[in-house]
Amino acid sequence: MAALEFFQPWLLLLLPLALLPLIPNRRDGLPFPWINWLPVDVTGQRLHRLWQGLAALTIALLVVALAGPKSSESVIERIGRGAEISILLDRSASMDGEIRRPILRDYQLNAEQETKNGLARDALSWLLEQRPENRYALTLFNVVPMRIAEFTDDTEFLNAALDATSIGRGPKETNMGIALLAAIDAFNQRPYTGSRALLLVSDGGAKLDEATRKKIQEGLVKNQISLYFIYVQSGINAPDFELVGTDATSLAEEIELHIFFKNLGTQYQVFQADDVASMGEAVSTIDSLENLPLTYYEKIPGMDYSRLLFIGALLSCLVLALIAVTRLEAL
């Protein structure tokens, strides 16, 4: 429930000013030497009381309006569709590299080269724009995880954090194990209010030791988190996951990671992206999968009542002025 607040509550101390019109005032006395000569003027007395009342009301409305009344900001719970998505974005030097393409043809000479990071940023910004009611947490990682945003729907802030990843180059090494654990940790101690996803965006794989694997699996299962891996392909020589089975022993870290994810026992999907189109497709697929009912909170900004009160004061003052003018001799 929104409570009433004042920007300048101390101005309410001026409220007694509204009593001024109620004090008998010599100024309003008619220049008559002996009023007993006059007949009792009932209408006039009533009108005078109305006039005093209106004046008091005008002053009171003005004082309250100047104090700046507003309802306090309130938060209401809504049920919508969406998800809590913990974004884990690779911020290592390799992501600053351009996507290598097959040799450009003559007509493609001016084709813009985009960095892997740029591609990831664009796609994630698109997701934020499409689903502002989702809640997102953001963690960057290289050799260490860097948590930046806990779950929030402040998409402008999240976009600023994504923008920041384009400044300078990231550190060289990566350690995906502790990064995954940090991104999972974002869900810890949170009440379950809707579907949960971990969105890993990286251009590389990782060798994970047994203890880390166990912790990742436990964390994902315990918190009921679906895992999405957007693998930003480094180029034409990047491994193709579609060609590997679940039991292949491969030296490529990417494939090893993919197989580990596949056997986790949680919802898992991989997307291989090497251009804007495939990246967008991956993100929109995730978006369509993760739209179960979600409880979210909508902020209702405080409402400013001062304008209403000013209008009230204006109307009351208008009647006051009309009485003042018509009362001359007519009554």
Added chain:
Amino acid sequence: MAMLNKNILILLALVALLVCVFMKPIVMTRPAYNFQITFDISQSMRVRDHLIDGQSVSRLVAAKKAAFDLLQSLPCGSRIGWGVFTERRVVSLTTPVEVCDHYAGLLSSLNYIDDGMRWANASGVGKGLHQSIRGADGLGESTRIIFFTDGQEAPPLRAGSRGMPKTDKYPVGGLIVGVGGVSPVRIPKAIDENGLVTAYWQPNEVVQRKDASFGQSHEELSKRQDGHLSKLGRLADLIYLPLESTDQLVDAALVKSLSHENKIPVDLRWIPASLALLFLCFRFLPGMGRV
């Protein structure tokens, strides 16, 4: 006509109220500040030689407290972004966002900044400063920098070397904030989960100055490098602020030279409204009228 004269104040109040009701907010310029704030998170920033409320805290915690005070003091319309520095690199965590609308986000990301983000040891303060300046220049919009560091270069610079590429191309402006105490203390090497230091860097474990005479170089100890930092400040056209207490930053940062004019709509309805109130009160003030 006497009645009309007496009531002229009511008519004036009416006019003032009309103006008040139909008045639109007026666009005025107000000073605002855009800061990209970078924290040195190298190991020497773990030295606990700052006091906050009688508690000894690390240099990084002191820097974060100063940044928190600044975040709270900035007028709405100002913007803040965070970044961290260690090794020879700055990683920006967020570009500047408006401080009132995004207060919660800025505060929680500030809280996340800690020792655990250090991706590598070593500390090339000049290089970090240069990157921070270049990054802010790229952001435009009158972005200034605030760079928290103790000035400890590891490995040490050769005598006479500034350790910072030229920054003439980037007219950014801002502050270098020196944290740490003035007497040299040991640098924690390992800290356990409870925050207790289990090992300190030993003289033979760190790179010592090549140009120092035997036994004169003590790079395993760290203090606030006022000389080095004020020199970097002069070179990069930044103000150097040695931080003695965390509230100093607010006074040093909220100055005209670091501000820019921000056009914001200002509600001035209180002026005609106060006039109307004044007119009405005068009209009904006992004893003020003619007999």
